[in-house]
Amino acid sequence: MELSERLLIDQFVRYVQVEKNGSKWTIDHYRKDVQQFAAFMSAAGIAEIKDVKHQDVRLFISELVDKKYARKSIARKLSALRSFGKFLMEEGHISENPFLHTHLPKQKTRLPTFLYEEEMEHWLLALPANKPLEKRDKAIIELLYATGMRVSECSMLALDQWDRVSETVRVFGKGRKERYVPVGKMAVSAVESYIHEARPKLLRANDPTSHLFLNYRGGALSDRSIRKIVEKRLDEAAMQKKISPHAIRHSFATHLLNAGADLRAVQELLGHQSLKTTQVYTHVSKERLYAVYKGAHPRA
Numbered sequence: 001m002e003l004s005e006r007l008l009i010d011q012f013v014r015y016v017q018v019e020k021n022g023s024k025w026t027i028d029h030y031r032k033d034v035q036q037f038a039a040f041m042s043a044a045g046i047a048e049i050k051d052v053k054h055q056d057v058r059l060f061i062s063e064l065v066d067k068k069y070a071r072k073s074i075a076r077k078l079s080a081l082r083s084f085g086k087f088l089m090e091e092g093h094i095s096e097n098p099f100l101h102t103h104l105p106k107q108k109t110r111l112p113t114f115l116y117e118e119e120m121e122h123w124l125l126a127l128p129a130n131k132p133l134e135k136r137d138k139a140i141i142e143l144l145y146a147t148g149m150r151v152s153e154c155s156m157l158a159l160d161q162w163d164r165v166s167e168t169v170r171v172f173g174k175g176r177k178e179r180y181v182p183v184g185k186m187a188v189s190a191v192e193s194y195i196h197e198a199r200p201k202l203l204r205a206n207d208p209t210s211h212l213f214l215n216y217r218g219g220a221l222s223d224r225s226i227r228k229i230v231e232k233r234l235d236e237a238a239m240q241k242k243i244s245p246h247a248i249r250h251s252f253a254t255h256l257l258n259a260g261a262d263l264r265a266v267q268e269l270l271g272h273q274s275l276k277t278t279q280v281y282t283h284v285s286k287e288r289l290y291a292v293y294k295g296a297h298p299r300a
Contacts, residue, residue, distance in 0.1 A: 005049055009034050012087050020083075021175050025152055033080035050094050057081070057102045075104055112250035112280060113243050117258075120145060120251055126237040129190070132198035133216060137229050139187075139194035140213055141248070144230075146187035147171070148252035148270050151230075151245050155223045157212040164192060173271035181269055253281040 013031050016022040022030070040060050046052060064074045078099065085097035115123070127141060128134045144154060153171050161170040167188050168180050183191070195212075203209070204218030211220035221229075230245040249270070256266050267278040 005038060008049065008088065008093065009038065009084075011091075012084050015087050016083065023152075023174055023176065026174070029076065030080040030083065033077040034084050036077070037081055037084075049088065052098045054098055054101050057099055061102055061104070071104065078102065078104065112254075113241075113247045114250040114254045115239075115241065115243065115247065117255055119239070119241070120255075123234070123237050123239060124186075127233060128236075129193065132201045135190075135194045135198035136202070136213060137233055139190040139198075140226060140229060141233060142187040142190040143169070143183065144245070144248045145252055146184045147181040148249050149181065150249060150271075151226050152223050153271075154213070155221050155226055158210045159195075159212050160210065162191065162195070162212060164188070171271065174273075177271065179268065179271050250281070253278070257281050 009031065012034065013027055016030055017027050037060060040063070041049075041052065041056075044056065044059070046056060061074060061078065064077065069077075081099040082097065085094070085099040088094045089097055124142065124145070127138045129138045140154060143149070144151070147169060149169075149171050150173070153173060156172065157169070161172075163169065167183050167185075169183055171179050171181055173179060199212075199214060202214040202216065202218055207218065209218070209220055213221045213226075215221050215225060227245045230248070234243070253266055253270060256269075257263070263278060263282065264275065266281070267275050270278060272278045
């Protein structure tokens, strides 16, 4: 892609950051997605963005499918390109958005993976909490399960977002949307133990940070580090299931709904913009009921 197009991408990224209040995750991925399409343009001999046609976009999507990209990733890339096209139209660079009329075939809804309540309880009880890093890891996992927050939201937590008095945590979700989430007593105890007994030992005296959760060098934990922590503690507990850290969030929602929680309340706690996103967990609840029935009914 020529210099002018590279400048357009930079302007688009600033637009997503400033005008749309996009998260760091969104900004990073949208840049990569548009740059990937720019590489496709170069390979296809398309000189300028105004020359892109609907059939070019369909060919790009077909290539992603052939390369075995996950459908979710392809959908995100298409969303990024549609936003890019909208931005170009608003700036007067193109007269029509070529990315609008390309659609992915509907995919079968996949039920999220989660731990049953007894499995979660077994895991939490097995977590060690003697050394500073053990206290930190236990606090992270207890907090993830108590709040249902995303791993990315957990990694960005600052110390002043934790409120011991009201037993809540202030979370900034997608688009920096703010929400307050209550925290159960077990998680409060784990986080308080970490803050007072472990965090001071991890904190660098000459370079203090406001982040709540720190690595062994005293810096902020990344998303990837938290995922590694969760996977490590799962392996140590000899859990039979191999799950992703996001499954803790799934477990949080599923357990609340199984206990009769209101769907809209769970939506607010999770920070979902659409109720439809939260409704997938009602299907999980039905799966749970069916499993219990099959295992308990004498003639099932």
